Amino acid sequence: MAEETKNQEVQANSESQKAAPSAQQVNPEQFLADFNWHNYQEGIDPVDDEKLEEFEKLVAENFVDTLDDEVVTGKVINITDRDAIIDINAKSEGVISLNEFRYNPELKVGDEVEVLIDVREDATGQLVLSHRKARVIMAWDRVNKAHDESLIVNGFVKCRTKGGMIVDVFGIEAFLPGSQIDVKPIRDYDAYVGKTMEFKVVKINHEFKNVVVSHKALIEADIEEQKKEIIGQLEKGQVLEGTVKNITSYGVFVDLGGVDGLVHITDLSWSRINHPNEIVELDQKLNVVILDFDEAKTRIQLGLKQLHKHPWEALDQDLKVGDKVKGKVVVIADYGAFIEVAEGVEGLIHVSEMSWSTHLRSAQDFVKVGDEVEAEILTLDRDDRKMSLGIKQLSQDPWTDITSKYPVGSKHTGIVRNFTNFGVFVELEEGIDGLIYISDLSWTKKIKHPSEFTNVGDKLEVVVLELDVEGRKLSLGHKQTESNPWDKYETEFAVGTTHTAEISELVDKGATIEFNEDITAFVPTRHLEKEDGKKLKAGESAEFQIIEFNKEFKRVVASHTAIHKEEEQQIVKQAVKKAASQSSEKTTIGDVNAELQALKDKMEGK
Numbered sequence: 001m002a003e004e005t006k007n008q009e010v011q012a013n014s015e016s017q018k019a020a021p022s023a024q025q026v027n028p029e030q031f032l033a034d035f036n037w038h039n040y041q042e043g044i045d046p047v048d049d050e051k052l053e054e055f056e057k058l059v060a061e062n063f064v065d066t067l068d069d070e071v072v073t074g075k076v077i078n079i080t081d082r083d084a085i086i087d088i089n090a091k092s093e094g095v096i097s098l099n100e101f102r103y104n105p106e107l108k109v110g111d112e113v114e115v116l117i118d119v120r121e122d123a124t125g126q127l128v129l130s131h132r133k134a135r136v137i138m139a140w141d142r143v144n145k146a147h148d149e150s151l152i153v154n155g156f157v158k159c160r161t162k163g164g165m166i167v168d169v170f171g172i173e174a175f176l177p178g179s180q181i182d183v184k185p186i187r188d189y190d191a192y193v194g195k196t197m198e199f200k201v202v203k204i205n206h207e208f209k210n211v212v213v214s215h216k217a218l219i220e221a222d223i224e225e226q227k228k229e230i231i232g233q234l235e236k237g238q239v240l241e242g243t244v245k246n247i248t249s250y251g252v253f254v255d256l257g258g259v260d261g262l263v264h265i266t267d268l269s270w271s272r273i274n275h276p277n278e279i280v281e282l283d284q285k286l287n288v289v290i291l292d293f294d295e296a297k298t299r300i301q302l303g304l305k306q307l308h309k310h311p312w313e314a315l316d317q318d319l320k321v322g323d324k325v326k327g328k329v330v331v332i333a334d335y336g337a338f339i340e341v342a343e344g345v346e347g348l349i350h351v352s353e354m355s356w357s358t359h360l361r362s363a364q365d366f367v368k369v370g371d372e373v374e375a376e377i378l379t380l381d382r383d384d385r386k387m388s389l390g391i392k393q394l395s396q397d398p399w400t401d402i403t404s405k406y407p408v409g410s411k412h413t414g415i416v417r418n419f420t421n422f423g424v425f426v427e428l429e430e431g432i433d434g435l436i437y438i439s440d441l442s443w444t445k446k447i448k449h450p451s452e453f454t455n456v457g458d459k460l461e462v463v464v465l466e467l468d469v470e471g472r473k474l475s476l477g478h479k480q481t482e483s484n485p486w487d488k489y490e491t492e493f494a495v496g497t498t499h500t501a502e503i504s505e506l507v508d509k510g511a512t513i514e515f516n517e518d519i520t521a522f523v524p525t526r527h528l529e530k531e532d533g534k535k536l537k538a539g540e541s542a543e544f545q546i547i548e549f550n551k552e553f554k555r556v557v558a559s560h561t562a563i564h565k566e567e568e569q570q571i572v573k574q575a576v577k578k579a580a581s582q583s584s585e586k587t588t589i590g591d592v593n594a595e596l597q598a599l600k601d602k603m604e605g606k
Helices: 002-019 028-034 037-042 049-062 131-148 216-231 485-492 561-583 589-603
Strands: 072-079 083-087 094-097 112-119 127-130 152-161 164-169 172-177 196-205 210-214 239-247 251-255 260-264 285-294 299-303 324-333 336-342 345-350 372-381 386-390 411-420 423-429 432-437 459-468 473-477 498-507 510-514 520-524 541-550 555-559
Touching: 083 112, 094 112, 112 131, 127 131, 131 152, 131 172, 131 196, 152 172, 164 196, 164 210, 172 196, 196 216, 210 216, 260 285, 324 345, 336 386, 345 372, 423 459, 432 459, 498 520, 520 541, 541 561, 555 561
Parallel strands: 094 127, 172 210, 260 299, 345 386, 432 473, 520 555
Antiparallel strands: 072 083, 072 112, 083 094, 112 127, 152 164, 152 196, 164 172, 196 210, 239 251, 239 285, 251 260, 285 299, 324 336, 324 372, 336 345, 372 386, 411 423, 411 459, 423 432, 459 473, 498 510, 498 541, 510 520, 541 555
C-alpha cells in the first residue's frame, strides 16, 4: 500500500513536472547566467543526461558561435578607463579598447554596438572584440548595397582635399569631387566642411578601396524635369528676373529659378566690353530678355542690352556731317581706330584721316585705347549705323600755302621717312613729303639703292626742284645743295691730259684706276700695254692719258699705251722732218734709211 502510494506520488510529481515548466524553460537567460560553470567542470554538481542535452540546446540557441568571423551586435555592460566591456551572449564578455570609440564620445552602458571577434580567448579567458573592424566590414556592405540599389546615404564632410572634399560614409572615407557638390559652381568649399549631407554612391573601386559619392546626382534628375517644365512655359521676348550664377570670358550664366540661361558677351551691352565682369557681378539679380531657347537641348539664350533702346535710335537727330564730336578710343586696328562718341555708337577714323601726311603709318602712331579725342564727322549713315570721322580736318591743310613756304629753288632740312628702288621720301613737315630721285642724291657716286647713301630717320639737306600743287607732289634734290664737282673735273681731266695713277683692279675687258675719290676711270685691255709689250698689273703705277671724258654720264676712259705710242709718233715725225730739211743739202736716201733704222732700234730697246 505504501509502495503503491509512493509510486502514485512519483507519477504525480512527474506529471506536475511535465505540466509545470522548469526554471530554464521559464527564463533560459537567467538559468544560463546562474549556472555554476566551475562546479560543472569540476564534477561537483552532476547533471543528468536529459538536463545536459537541454543545457547544450539552450547554449546553442542563446550563445554566439565564437568560431565564425561574423559581425554581431553586442551590448555595453561596463566602461572602464581604457576599455568597454561588451556582452555578445558568448560564454564570456568581450573587451574593446575605448580608442575605437573616439568617433563616439557619448558611448554609455546599455548602448548596442557592432563588433567582430578579434581574439577568441586571451590569457584571462576573455574575448577580445573589435568595433573598428566590424564597422569597416559593415560599412563596405552598406556602401556596396547603396551603390547597387542606388540608395541615398548620409555622409559627414570631414575636410577639403585637392579637387573636392573627403566625406565620412559609414566610417569609410569617400571622395566628393568639386563638380559633384552642386549643380552650380562652388566658390567656397570651406562652407561645406563639418556638414552632414545626403549623397549617392556613384563609383566603387574594389581593388584600391576607393569610393566616390555625389550630392549633385541627387538633384539633377529633379532639375531636368524642372527645366523641361520651365522651358515649356518660355516665350521669346519674355522678360524674367534671374541671378548671376557664373561669369566666363564669353558670357554670363543666369539662374532663372531652376534653369540656367546664357547671356553672351555681345548681348550684355551696346558698348564694347573686354570682359563680362565690367557689367555684372556674381549673385547679382537682374532682368533679362529671352532671345531664343532649345527645348530639346534645354538651352536658353538671354539678352541684357535688348532691354534698352538701340543707341543709334537715340542718337541726336540734329547731328550731321561736318559737326565736331568727342569720344573715347575703344579699338585700334592697322587701318584705323574706332571712337565711341555715345554709348553703343562708334565711328571709324581711318589712318588716312589722322594726318595730312601722304606717308601712311599705323593708327597706333597717333592714338591709343582709352584716349579722349575730338574729330569731325565725315560721313553719317543712320540706316546702316555707320559713321566715319577725321582728325586731320581740325587743322589747316599744309598744302594750302605750299607755294609760299616751299618755292622752287628754296633749301630746307627734312627727315628720311622711307625708301623705294628709285628714290627717297623726305618729310619736310607733317603732311608735306617730297621725293628725291636716286640720280639727285650725289654728283659723283654711282648709287644702286638709296640705303647705300642714307638711313631712315636721318636729316637731309634738300632743294625744291619741282612743285605740283594740284597733284600734291614735291620733287626734291640733295646733290643740288652743293656745286657740281664735274664742272671742275671737265677741265682738269680734259681729253689729252696726262695723270699718274695706280691700277686698282683688273676687270673684264680692262682695268680700273682711281684718280681721286670722285673719279674712277676705265682702261681697256689694249690700252694696258707697256712700251716693252707687256701688260700693266694690279697695283702697278703708271702714267695715263685721258682719251674720253663724259660729264653727263660720269664716264672717264684712260690709256697707258697712248703715252709711249705718242712718243713713237713724235720721233717719227721729227725724223721725217729732219730728212726733209736735209734733202736740200743732198742728203742721200741711204742716210734717211740709216736714221729710220736707228729709230727702230731705239724703239725695240737696242
